[in-house]
Amino acid sequence: MGISVAVLVSGRGSNLQAIIDAVQHGALRANIGVVISNVPDAYGLHRAQTAGVETRVLDHQNFPDRASYDLSLQELIDEYRPDLIVLAGFMRILGDRFVRHFAGRIINIHPSLLPKYPGLNTHGRALADKASEHGASVHFVTEDLDAGPIIIQSVVPVYDTDTPDTLAARVLEQEHHILPQAMAWFAEGRLTITDGRVLLDGEPRPEQGLRTS
Numbered sequence: 203m204g205i206s207v208a209v210l211v212s213g214r215g216s217n218l219q220a221i222i223d224a225v226q227h228g229a230l231r232a233n234i235g236v237v238i239s240n241v242p243d244a245y246g247l248h249r250a251q252t253a254g255v256e257t258r259v260l261d262h263q264n265f266p267d268r269a270s271y272d273l274s275l276q277e278l279i280d281e282y283r284p285d286l287i288v289l290a291g292f293m294r295i296l297g298d299r300f301v302r303h304f305a306g307r308i309i310n311i312h313p314s315l316l317p318k319y320p321g322l323n324t325h326g327r328a329l330a331d332k333a334s335e336h337g338a339s340v341h342f343v344t345e346d347l348d349a350g351p352i353i354i355q356s357v358v359p360v361y362d363t364d365t366p367d368t369l370a371a372r373v374l375e376q377e378h379h380i381l382p383q384a385m386a387w388f389a390e391g392r393l394t395i396t397d398g399r400v401l402l403d404g405e406p407r408p409e410q411g412l413r414t415s
Contacts, residue, residue: 204231205285205389210292211239215246216374217290217311217381222253224382231389235282238275240294262294272300279304286388289343290381298345306395308343309388311381313373315339315355320348325366325373336360336369338377340384342395351400353384353393 211218224230237250240262247257260278265271279287289310314324316339328336337357344350356376360369387393387402394401
């Protein structure tokens with residue numbers, strides 16, 4: 203059966219679909235116990251329901267502040283006792299108390315080669331900087347935004363003809379590979395964190411994580 207996973211989404215859920223596909227194809231030994239969204243009509247919920255995965259909605263607009271939302275989300279996740287929480291396009295910053303509660307078992311997919319371009323609009327910022335390469339990162343979530351220890355990265359070239367949309371599409375394709383891979387390593391017990399860096403099979407990760415291309 204593998205590890206139990208809770209996946210958090212806010213939008214289309216294409217990374218969720220990559221996780222579902224990896225589980226169904228046997229590449230990831232995990233059980234997706236629940237998919238939670240802060241957006242009631244997020245398409246990711248439909249993807250989960252189609253795959254027979256339980257879904258829950260916790261609309262952030264129904265809460266007076268970030269702290270109260272985070273506490274309710276924490277309590278909801280705890281109902282499912284997941285081994286791993288995956289932020290797969292979850293468009294909310296989670297507070298320190300929440301992150302500490304799940305320390306060492308929350309991972310996030312981010313569309314840049316961290317530490318470059320934390321936050322939003324990563325593709326436009328890469329193009330504005332005339333970057334020659336861009337990509338995606340999977341990292342453990344810590345209290346600092348997009349600054350947790352990196353597990354894996356994938357690099358894509360940036361072309362002169364790129365727009366934010368074309369670059370985003372190229373990066374997203376890589377996200378669909380590296381997120382299930384990071385989850386598989388976690389499920390197999392191959393990841394540890396020492397002195398703020400990720401070890402794979404006891405070996406230090408390169409500064410920017412493992413580049414798949």
